[in-house]
Amino acid sequence: MALPQLETEPRHMEAPVAVNGRWAGYRALLGARMKELWREPEVIFWVFVFPILLALGLGIAFRNKPAEVTAIAVVSNSRAQSVLDLLRRSPAQAGIHADVLDEKTALDRFRLGQYALVVTADDSGFHYRYDPARPESVLARTQVDDGLQTASGRADPVKTEATQSSEPGARYIDFLIPGLLGMNLMNSGMWGIGFAVVDMRQRKLLKRFIASPMRRTDFLLALGSSRLVLMILEVILLLGFGVLAFRMKVEGSWLAILLVAGLGAISFGGVGLLTASRAQKIESVSGLINLVMMPMWIFSGVFFSYERFPQVVQPLIKALPLTALNDALRGIILQGASLSSQWMPLVIMALWGGISFLIALKWFRWS
Amino acid sequence: MPVWSRIMQLVDTAIRCRNLKKTYDGKVEAVRGLDLEISAGECFGLLGPNGAGKTTTIEILEGLLQPTSGEVEILRRTWEGNERELRELLGISLQETRLSEKLTVRETVNLFSSFYHYPASTQHVLEELSLTEKADAMVGKLSGGQKQRLAVATALAGNPKILFLDEPTTGLDPQSRRQLWEIVRGFQQHGGTVLLTTHYMDEAERLCDRLAIIDQGKIIASGTPAELIAGLSGHHVVEFAIGGNNGFGDDLWSRLPGVQSVRNEDGLYYLQVDEPHHTIPALLSAVQQRGAQLAHLTTRQASLEDVFVQLTGRHLRED
Numbered sequence: 153m154a155l156p157q158l159e160t161e162p163r164h165m166e167a168p169v170a171v172n173g174r175w176a177g178y179r180a181l182l183g184a185r186m187k188e189l190w191r192e193p194e195v196i197f198w199v200f201v202f203p204i205l206l207a208l209g210l211g212i213a214f215r216n217k218p219a220e221v222t223a224i225a226v227v228s229n230s231r232a233q234s235v236l237d238l239l240r241r242s243p244a245q246a247g248i249h250a251d252v253l254d255e256k257t258a259l260d261r262f263r264l265g266q267y268a269l270v271v272t273a274d275d276s277g278f279h280y281r282y283d284p285a286r287p288e289s290v291l292a293r294t295q296v297d298d299g300l301q302t303a304s305g306r307a308d309p310v311k312t313e314a315t316q317s318s319e320p321g322a323r324y325i326d327f328l329i330p331g332l333l334g335m336n337l338m339n340s341g342m343w344g345i346g347f348a349v350v351d352m353r354q355r356k357l358l359k360r361f362i363a364s365p366m367r368r369t370d371f372l373l374a375l376g377s378s379r380l381v382l383m384i385l386e387v388i389l390l391l392g393f394g395v396l397a398f399r400m401k402v403e404g405s406w407l408a409i410l411l412v413a414g415l416g417a418i419s420f421g422g423v424g425l426l427t428a429s430r431a432q433k434i435e436s437v438s439g440l441i442n443l444v445m446m447p448m449w450i451f452s453g454v455f456f457s458y459e460r461f462p463q464v465v466q467p468l469i470k471a472l473p474l475t476a477l478n479d480a481l482r483g484i485i486l487q488g489a490s491l492s493s494q495w496m497p498l499v500i501m502a503l504w505g506g507i508s509f510l511i512a513l514k515w516f517r518w519s
Numbered sequence: 520m521p522v523w524s525r526i527m528q529l530v531d532t533a534i535r536c537r538n539l540k541k542t543y544d545g546k547v548e549a550v551r552g553l554d555l556e557i558s559a560g561e562c563f564g565l566l567g568p569n570g571a572g573k574t575t576t577i578e579i580l581e582g583l584l585q586p587t588s589g590e591v592e593i594l595r596r597t598w599e600g601n602e603r604e605l606r607e608l609l610g611i612s613l614q615e616t617r618l619s620e621k622l623t624v625r626e627t628v629n630l631f632s633s634f635y636h637y638p639a640s641t642q643h644v645l646e647e648l649s650l651t652e653k654a655d656a657m658v659g660k661l662s663g664g665q666k667q668r669l670a671v672a673t674a675l676a677g678n679p680k681i682l683f684l685d686e687p688t689t690g691l692d693p694q695s696r697r698q699l700w701e702i703v704r705g706f707q708q709h710g711g712t713v714l715l716t717t718h719y720m721d722e723a724e725r726l727c728d729r730l731a732i733i734d735q736g737k738i739i740a741s742g743t744p745a746e747l748i749a750g751l752s753g754h755h756v757v758e759f760a761i762g763g764n765n766g767f768g769d770d771l772w773s774r775l776p777g778v779q780s781v782r783n784e785d786g787l788y789y790l791q792v793d794e795p796h797h798t799i800p801a802l803l804s805a806v807q808q809r810g811a812q813l814a815h816l817t818t819r820q821a822s823l824e825d826v827f828v829q830l831t832g833r834h835l836r837e838d
Contacts, residue, residue: 180633
């Protein structure tokens with residue numbers, strides 16, 4: 153509704169060379185944001201390089217190794233040799249390495265973790281010293297006992313058979329990569345929106361923007377869109393890395409993965425905007441962002457399954473947005489689940505994002 | 520531009536406010552009843568010391584702050600209900616905006632011009648502000664003066680009718696200040712209206728057609744710089760010091776012919792006089808009679824600083 157008195161005349165500098173359309177501001181804001189991100193080496197590192205390094209490090213540390221040889225100590229006495237003979241004849245011999253040592257040395261090294269088990273033979277039979285808190289110690293006890301019993305002539309009443317299986321899809325790296333992807337989407341959403349907004353507020357740039365005819369919705373849309381562009385790169389890089397470096401298999405459709413990751417990116421963008429809605433200083437928003445993310449690093453099943461936490465807190469854990477994102481990503485990537493079967497986590501993410509965004513809009517300060 | 524439209528502009532009111540008040544948190548009264556009427560085509564200055572309420576006033580006029588009470592009209596429009604339309608017509612440079620350092624000068628101007636329906640050509644704005652050479656330099660690499668010119672460039676990116684500048688030259692070297700004055704004059708010559716705040720009296724004196732002196736949230740004087748100085752009792756200032764000051768009372772100097780007022784600051788006397796050629800001989804003989812020596816003597820035209828000091832008893836800048 154232009155008022156006639158306010159026609160464009162007089163133009164002081166020169167006649168306008170172009171007329172901007174409705175979306176010129178949005179496009180320029182998005183372009184500027186992408187350029188700024190691209191020219192910031194820290195952003196490239198934290199968003200793209202860091203998660204890959206993390207995946208690489210953890211993938212190597214927890215790679216599936218061939219069954220390890222169990223080291224045990226046999227206390228040296230007159231019967232020590234018979235223990236070794238029995239073990240050598242037992243079916244478990246390939247997996248057990250036995251050293252004969254005096255009792256004190258054997259116990260010391262057992263304490264230091266060098267040996268998983270200490271065996272003492274006497275007239276009454278064999279005595280095992282093991283630590284029930286150490287899984288390899290428990291395993292060694294069963295293994296050695298089994299071997300000694302069988303070699304001494306125990307007959308198994310039932311014949312059993314076993315097949316070895318370590319297929320791609322069930323390894324730790326397969327569990328880890330979708331979790332890292334979820335965590336990365338959270339990190340870059342919270343920092344990419346929360347930090348950027350407070351930084352611009354502190355620099356009075358937000359105030360300068362609203363002193364111009366910029367549409368405030370365009371500004372928020374451009375911020376959100378820049379997150380989506382980065383999200384696509386994050387997904388392709390991290391999953392691509394898993395596929396190429398660890399022969400990971402992506403069971404579900406890439407489109408479904410991108411949609412879920414996109415919803416996650418937007419959802420965390422909303423939470424990021426909420427944490428940044430009032431803060432005046434970068435220092436205060438940094439603390440706030442870490443405070444929000446900390447519980448999710450631990451509880452949301454990034455590095456290990458959240459099933460390990462007590463049953464009573466499970467509903468709370470499942471209500472966290474990162475848990476929802478990780479569950480949906482794992483469902484689709486590892487099990488090939490359909491988008492619709494993941495409606496529950498999707499709804500949780502949408503609620504977090506939507507409610508945060510609405511509160512953020514109500515609280516938001518441009519100056 | 521046809522003569523009649525030039526005349527229409529001069530009688531047109533660009534900015535008007537009445538009884539403007541702003542109280543922060545219900546106790547700090549930053550602006551205490553301010554009236555302004557600025558005509559189209561004028562360069563108007565708000566002159567005052569730090570904390571006088573200049574920034575609060577200009578930000579209320581820019582529609583960035585809500586006044587506690589009072590009326591504001593920009594181009595005969597209130598902010599309420601006309602914000603989009605008004606923003607298209609205003610160019611604003613805030614006191615301290617740190618633009619994105621990772622964008623180039625050209626990208627920054629392009630960004631701001633994208634917000635306007637009828638933007639100026641970026642190339643043209645860069646030329647006007649002598650930033651063409653720096654067009655592809657990152658904002659982070661610019662000098663203080665160049666950054667300030669860029670801030671004004673972003674304000675001109677939308678071909679505004681009114682330019683608001685909040686302390687545009689604070690902290691700049693003399694050359695950069697003069698460069699900015701030229702830019703403001705150029706904008707004004709093309710028919711633009713300028714409202715600026717400053718605490719530099721020379722800036723106000725040389726650049727502004729009219730100005731208002733603000734102190735503690737109120738206008739204490741307004742008019743053209745010449746009118747304000749003419750309003751002083753005594754248009755000239757005689758400054759002198761006595762060697763080995765031996766207790767002359769101020770009343771001795773105020774009895775000299777033509778002296779309107781006497782100020783003594785750390786042994787330096789300021790006499791405000793109408794006719795220095797009558798006062799100075801009398802001053803010299805008075806000093807001689809008492810067997811004292813002049814350590815220093817100058818005479819100059821009264822400035823806006825003297826106006827401010829006479830009105831408030833304080834200086835514009837307490838250094």
